[in-house]
Amino acid sequence: xxxxxxxxxxxxxxxxxxxxxxxxxxxxxxxxxxxxxxxxxxxxxxxxxxxxxxxxxxxxxxxxxxxxxxxxxxxxxxxxxxxxxxxxxxxxxxxxxxxxxxxxxxxxxxxxxxxxxxxxxxxxxxxxxxxxxxxxxxxxxxxxxxxxxxxxxxxxxxxxxxxxxxxxxxxxxxxxxxxxxxxxxxxxxxxxxxxxxxxxxxxxxxxxxxxxxxxxxxxxxxxxxxxxxxxxxxxxxxxxxxxxxxxxxxxxxxxxxxxxxxxxxxxxxxxxxxxxxxxxxxxxxxxxxxxxxxxxxxxxxxxxxxxxxxxxxxxxxxxxxxxxxxxxxxxxxxxxxxxxxxxxxxxxxxxxxxxxxxxxxxxxxxxxxxxxxxxxxxxxxxxxxxxxxxxxxxxxxxxxxxxxxxxxxxxxxxxxxxxxxxxxxxxxxxxxxxxxxxxxxxxxxxxxxxxxxxxxxxxxxxxxxxxxxxxxxxxxxxxxxxxxxxxxxxxxxxxxxxxxxxxxxxxxxxxxxxxxxxxxxxxxxxxxxxxxxxxxxxxxxxxxxxxxxxxxxxxxxxxxxxxxxxxxxxxxxxxxxxxxxxxxxxxxxxxxxxxxxxxxxxxxxxxxxxxxxxxxxxxxxxxxxxxxx
Amino acid sequence: xxxxxxxxxxxxxxxxxxxxxxxxxxxxxxxxxxxxxxxxxxxxxxxxxxxxxxxxxxxxxxxxxxxxxxxxxxxxxxxxxxxxxxxxxxxxxxxxxxxxxxxxxxxxxxxxxxxxxxxxxxxxxxxxxxxxxxxxxxxxxxxxxxxxxxxxxxxxxxxxxxxxxxxxxxxxxxxxxxxxxxxxxxxxxxxxxxxxxxxxxxxxxxxxxxxxxxxxxxxxxxxxxxxxxxxxxxxxxxxxxxxxxxxxxxxxxxxxxxxxxxxxxxxxxxxxxxxxxxxxxxxxxxxxxxxxxxxxxxxxxx
Numbered sequence: 001x002x003x004x005x006x007x008x009x010x011x012x013x014x015x016x017x018x019x020x021x022x023x024x025x026x027x028x029x030x031x032x033x034x035x036x037x038x039x040x041x042x043x044x045x046x047x048x049x050x051x052x053x054x055x056x057x058x059x060x061x062x063x064x065x066x067x068x069x070x071x072x073x074x075x076x077x078x079x080x081x082x083x084x085x086x087x088x089x090x091x092x093x094x095x096x097x098x099x100x101x102x103x104x105x106x107x108x109x110x111x112x113x114x115x116x117x118x119x120x121x122x123x124x125x126x127x128x129x130x131x132x133x134x135x136x137x138x139x140x141x142x143x144x145x146x147x148x149x150x151x152x153x154x155x156x157x158x159x160x161x162x163x164x165x166x167x168x169x170x171x172x173x174x175x176x177x178x179x180x181x182x183x184x185x186x187x188x189x190x191x192x193x194x195x196x197x198x199x200x201x202x203x204x205x206x207x208x209x210x211x212x213x214x215x216x217x218x219x220x221x222x223x224x225x226x227x228x229x230x231x232x233x234x235x236x237x238x239x240x241x242x243x244x245x246x247x248x249x250x251x252x253x254x255x256x257x258x259x260x261x262x263x264x265x266x267x268x269x270x271x272x273x274x275x276x277x278x279x280x281x282x283x284x285x286x287x288x289x290x291x292x293x294x295x296x297x298x299x300x301x302x303x304x305x306x307x308x309x310x311x312x313x314x315x316x317x318x319x320x321x322x323x324x325x326x327x328x329x330x331x332x333x334x335x336x337x338x339x340x341x342x343x344x345x346x347x348x349x350x351x352x353x354x355x356x357x358x359x360x361x362x363x364x365x366x367x368x369x370x371x372x373x374x375x376x377x378x379x380x381x382x383x384x385x386x387x388x389x390x391x392x393x394x395x396x397x398x399x400x401x402x403x404x405x406x407x408x409x410x411x412x413x414x415x416x417x418x419x420x421x422x423x424x425x426x427x428x429x430x431x432x433x434x435x436x437x438x439x440x441x442x443x444x445x446x447x448x449x450x451x452x453x454x455x456x457x458x459x460x461x462x463x464x465x466x467x468x469x470x471x472x473x474x475x476x477x478x479x480x481x482x483x484x485x486x487x488x489x490x491x492x493x494x495x496x497x498x499x500x501x502x503x504x505x506x507x508x509x510x511x512x513x514x515x516x517x518x519x520x521x522x523x524x525x526x527x528x529x530x531x532x533x534x535x536x537x538x539x540x541x542x543x544x545x546x547x548x549x550x551x552x553x554x555x556x557x558x559x560x561x562x563x564x565x566x567x568x569x570x571x572x573x574x575x576x577x578x579x580x581x582x583x584x585x586x587x588x589x590x591x592x593x594x595x596x597x598x599x600x601x602x603x604x605x606x607x608x609x610x611x612x613x614x615x616x617x618x619x620x621x622x623x624x625x626x627x628x629x
Numbered sequence: 630x631x632x633x634x635x636x637x638x639x640x641x642x643x644x645x646x647x648x649x650x651x652x653x654x655x656x657x658x659x660x661x662x663x664x665x666x667x668x669x670x671x672x673x674x675x676x677x678x679x680x681x682x683x684x685x686x687x688x689x690x691x692x693x694x695x696x697x698x699x700x701x702x703x704x705x706x707x708x709x710x711x712x713x714x715x716x717x718x719x720x721x722x723x724x725x726x727x728x729x730x731x732x733x734x735x736x737x738x739x740x741x742x743x744x745x746x747x748x749x750x751x752x753x754x755x756x757x758x759x760x761x762x763x764x765x766x767x768x769x770x771x772x773x774x775x776x777x778x779x780x781x782x783x784x785x786x787x788x789x790x791x792x793x794x795x796x797x798x799x800x801x802x803x804x805x806x807x808x809x810x811x812x813x814x815x816x817x818x819x820x821x822x823x824x825x826x827x828x829x830x831x832x833x834x835x836x837x838x839x840x841x842x843x844x845x846x847x848x849x850x851x852x853x854x855x856x857x858x859x860x861x862x863x864x865x866x867x868x869x870x871x872x873x874x875x876x877x878x879x880x881x882x883x884x885x886x887x888x889x890x891x892x893x894x895x896x897x898x899x900x901x902x903x904x905x906x907x908x909x910x911x912x913x914x915x916x917x918x919x920x921x922x923x924x925x926x927x928x929x930x931x
Contacts, residue, residue: 019893019903056893201848201886239795239832240885278795280830283886297790297818299825315787358894359853438853446852450886456829460686559910561865583858585909 006041007084008062010125014049014211015204015243017056021073022046025057028073032080042084048212048247050125052112054364055095060107060125067107068093098362098384112363115382117344117370119352120328124212129247132254135215141260143331144219147226148268156227157183160330163338164350169195169286169323170401170427171503172349172416178320181310182228185318190230193314193321194221196237196244197291199283200399201450203430205354206324208366210237210244213328214251218261218274220327223334225272228320233274235324236291239281248276283454287502288313288321290456301458302502323428325354345371349415355397357383359432360390369414376410379433390435393534394518398427400447401507403514404440423514425507439536440515440522445473447511451504462505465496469512477537481527490516531602538582541601544608547572548624549596552617556586556597571614638724643668645716648676652698659707667702668730672713675699766810775800776808780815789816794827803834839874839881843867846896847884856895860884862912863897880916 009029013022029044050058055069066089068079075093082088094103095110104110118124127134135141147156161176182190194217198206209217221233237245252274255261263271277295279285285294287302292314294300313319329351333341342350349371355378356366362384369378375395379385386392394404403424405412412418416426434443452466469492472485493509500506516523525531532540545556545565552570564580567573575586587597600608640663644655647669655667667674678684681691702708717729737748749755768776779796783789793812797804804827813820827833845851845860860871863882867875874881880899893905897915904915 016893019896019905053893199886201852277791280791280795280798281832282830294791295788297788297826299822299829364894432853434853443853446847450847561862583862583909584855588908588910 005043007043007064009042009044009059010047010050010062011044011059012048012050012056012125013046014053014056014208015241016049016053017058018243020057022057024073025059025071025076028076029080032076033084036080036085038080038084045128046130047125047127048123048129049208049366050212051116051121051208051366051368052110052363053366054362061089064089065107066105067095067110069095098387111381111384112365112367115373115377116368117352118368119332119341119344120209120216120325120354121212121366121368122332123216124208127213129212129214130250132215132251132258135213139335140215140331141219143334144222144226144260145266147223147334148266148270153183153227153229156223156334159338160227160333163333163341164345164348165326165329165333165341166349166416167323168325168329168353168428170398170425172426175322175326178310178322179224179227181308182230182318182320185311187318188229189232189317190228191314191317191319192221192225192228192230192233193291193295193319194233194235194324194327195286195288195291195321196235196241196324197279197286198238198241198324198428199286199454200401200428200430203356203399203428205356205366205429207238207241207244209324209328209354210241210248214244214248215255216328216331217248217324218251218255220322220330221274222261222265222272223330224320224322224327226270228318230320231271231273233272234277234295234314235274236277236279236285236295239278245276245278252276282456283450284456284502284504287504289502291321292319301456302504304501325429346413346415348417353414353426353429355429355431357431357433359396360386360435360438361433362387371415372413374411374413375405378414378431379410383433386433386435390437393434393436393438394440396424396432396434396443396511397430398425398507398510399430400450401425401503401510402427402430403510404434404443404518405514406518408518423517424510437534437536439477439532439534440519441473441477441526441532442534442536444511444515445470445477448473448508451508455504455508459500459502459505461496461499462501462508465492465500465505466508468492469496469509473512476523476526477532478539479526479530479537481523483527485527486516486520486523525602529602533601535599535601541582541599542577542605542608543575543580543582543584543586544598544600544610545573545575546596546598547611547615547620549594550617551594551596553591553594555589555591559585559589561585567614570618571616572611572620574611574614577610640664641666643726643728646676647671647674647710647712649678649695649698651676652695652702655708656698656701656705659705663707665708666711667708668711668714668716670713670715672735674702674710674712763814766807766814768811769805769807772801772805772808772811776811780812784816790818790823790826794823794833798833803837806835837874837878839878841880841900843880843882844885844898845883846886846894846898848886848894851895854894856897856907859895859897859907859909859912862909863916866912866916 011022011026026044026046033039033042052058057071058069060067079090079093082090089105091103094105096103107113123138127138157176157179160179165175166172167175196206196210225233235248252261259266261272261274265272282300284290285300288309290300290302292309295314309319309321311318345351352368352370354366354368358364367382379395392407394406396402396404397419405422405424409422412422419426448466448470452470455462455466457463472489475481476485489512493512496509497506522533525533530540535541550572552567552572554569556573557565557567561583562579562581564576565573590597642658642663643666644651645668647667651667652674655665659665678691678695684691711730713735714730714732717731719726719728721727776797779793783792797808809823810820813823843863845856845863847856864871867880867882869875869882871882871884895907897904897907
């Protein structure tokens with residue numbers, strides 16, 4: 001590692017911050033540091049995803065551990081002068097917890113980071129992912145040298161078995177058992193695949209691991225390869241993750257240069273190669289058998305199991321497929337021991353899990369928490385609660401295969417079994433928070449639309465079942481629901497679950513089933529009262545201008561794309577419901593101080609008195625305000 | 630020969646095709662007392678089902694369904710099989726048709742043949758490979774260099790198809806038909822297989838797409854923050870449906886699943902640029918930005 005500088009600036013360059021202009025910030029920082037003659041004392045490091053994506057672009061100042069978020073290039077001049085030259089940290093760029101005034105300068109004080117336990121993401125934001133030396137300086141590649149110098153492949157399998165590590169891709173199959181089966185196969189060659197085809201909407205854990213610490217995945221793969229007796233590894237990455245692919249390429253090259261990949265690793269006779277394979281945008285490729293077909297160049301449809309891939313996989317050879325996060329756990333387990341690892345978490349779910357905490361939540365970002373932590377801790381302490389003081393409604397875990405967990409179950413722990421009991425699943429780790437403004441029918445429809453699009457079409461139950469589910473859900477959200485629709489949905493969902501072959505079909509009804517289970521009354525409101533309680537379903541809502549509030553400013557008239565609003569300056573505006581496309585733009589532009597535009601649904605629509613003629617604001621006030629004299 | 634067609638109805642029927650459907654039809658007709666002629670252009674009846682192992686959706690064995698009917702037809706006094714025959718012409722109207730058939734020669738005496746199959750297995754030329762001369766596909770000059778270099782790069786690795794398709798797609802944004810045919814010829818994969826793979830993935834296209842792909846993220850985080858409405862607005866402003874390309878070949882509008890910038894939700898991307906925390910009112914500005922390029926791009930394209 002290069003010599004220690006006085007100050008190190010760890011600028012996050014994960015995809016979120018990258019999109020927010022992190023590299024422009026870095027360029028600006030370098031320019032300004034040069035300007036102030038601080039180039040020798042302060043260094044700028046481009047790190048992987050820091051996790052606090054909601055604050056991006058962001059950076060952490062070491063060694064003081066000061067956190068700066070929402071950086072803009074125009075702030076940099078001031079920041080460099082004040083903090084790095086004069087030594088006065090800049091308060092206005094620090095993190096300010098919602099509803100509070102005083103900023104929290106230290107990263108360790110910020111609740112988002114406080115509750116987390118970093119194992120897989122231990123190096124996030126601390127190392128430069130494009131430098132192998134940084135990883136080695138953080139005890140990287142110690143585990144592989146321990147494995148190669150003092151352990152048999154069987155010892156490695158036993159160690160992982162003992163640690164209780166379970167697959168982080170969703171189903172939670174014990175990793176050690178998978179390795180054990182593969183290592184017992186006599187057929188060779190054997191293959192190892194790291195699955196980074198992370199297609200769940202709202203989840204980006206695996207991408208972050210590859211972007212912030214690619215070497216830990218390489219090390220984990222090498223150890224796994226040694227344990228099962230494989231010399232060829234593949235990393236299957238979505239093509240939508242160009243940055244992850246680039247960093248992985250660099251990491252593999254560097255590892256080869258250092259003799260940590262390739263022939264005779266660390267001077268032993270163990271060989272291991274890693275090849276990157278890209279997906280091309282098919283969700284079903286995350287399923288292991290269809291992933292194998294995709295690498296082979298076949299139609300990526302899943303196939304019946306058994307034989308399991310560990311017995312007969314890629315090109316008919318024994319193949320272990322592990323999730324990226326699972327593999328990143330392996331080096332830590334080896335170097336710190338299975339006993340240490342199995343002390344973390346619950347009885348059946350060991351270790352930590354990374355979640356991407358997104359949706360209607362104050363602190364959006366990536367978190368790593370020990371298993372067994374409650375949802376409440378995650379949502380309210382780490383996530384900082386719901387924006388604008390809205391009410392928490394549900395949290396959706398497990399992506400399109402998971403379900404919604406309502407407020408009543410906020411105190412249940414997060415582990416494989418508890419989530420399953422609640423009708424959801426761990427999944428790959430997406431955690432989407434919904435507030436009272438989210439309509440569950442709409443969300444269920446969204447997920448079914450997704451799985452309907454992505455169904456490969458092999459099983460009728462999944463292909464046509466999702467069609468039928470979508471049709472009924474669309475009907476309900478359009479206000480054309482009929483009595484018995486909910487029962488029909490439940491029955492249909494159960495049969496799709498039973499009759500489909502792969503995980504995609506078996507779990508696709510979960511969003512429907514779990515929302516019906518916990519929010520049946522909302523479905524009933526849509527069907528019986530033609531009312532959308534969350535004011536989302538377009539056919540069931542109407543926009544309406546409150547005559548008591550409208551000041552006649554013309555803003556909404558200018559914005560309306562369908563020319564549905566009529567009115568004159570200083571006259572109360574009126575929305576023509578026939579023309580209104582319910583895009584909601586008028587509500588967006590109406591100044592917050594006035595907020596005259598209302599969204600209404602159900603019975604309220606009939607009760608609302610609609611103005612028919614233009615009337616000036618003054619006149620209206622005169623007629624309707626209580627007389628003073 | 631057909632002059633004497635009268636209007637009187639004839640008590641016989643002709644069933645065209647001796648598959649499972651034709652067989653059942655013939656049996657039902659014969660059972661109701663009508664004389665049936667069962668015609669098939671193959672040397673034997675049975676059709677496609679005879680080649681199947683199991684049938685959808687019950688997984689019944691195909692032969693178990695068929696065999697009783699085959700036997701029944703063979704035994705029925707009112708069904709006359711006319712196999713290895715083509716229909717030449719049909720005249721008349723419902724109730725009274727005249728059909729002219731052309732019977733192909735079998736070179737065996739049908740009266741004496743027991744169907745033992747010994748001649749088939751002893752035929753000296755039956756198992757020799759009969760090569761069909763395929764026409765060689767040549768690439769258009771603008772593709773030659775790039776495509777051949779891509780193919781040569783991956784030809785010898787295991788599972789070459791996906792890497793080749795990905796690189797070709799990256800180079801041209803879509804698969805020209807000829808290029809797919811060429812790939813099929815070079816790496817010896819059936820074209821049908823390549824086409825199935827090429828149409829399975831959402832980032833591949835068989836039609837030319839725009840210079841820029843305008844991706845609106847429909848991941849959950851963006852969706853709950855209103856990306857659905859944004860997508861509609863884009864579609865309206867560009868006057869294309871989702872998945873289509875604008876007339877000037879500048880934009881292809883797509884809905885994508887999570888691009889992993891959930892912190893910036895709702896998000897849209899154009900090429901490399903990412904637009905976060907998007908609002909409906911920003912849309913026109915974003916589209917206009919690249920409009921100037923449209924003119925040039927159209928020039929090059931046409």
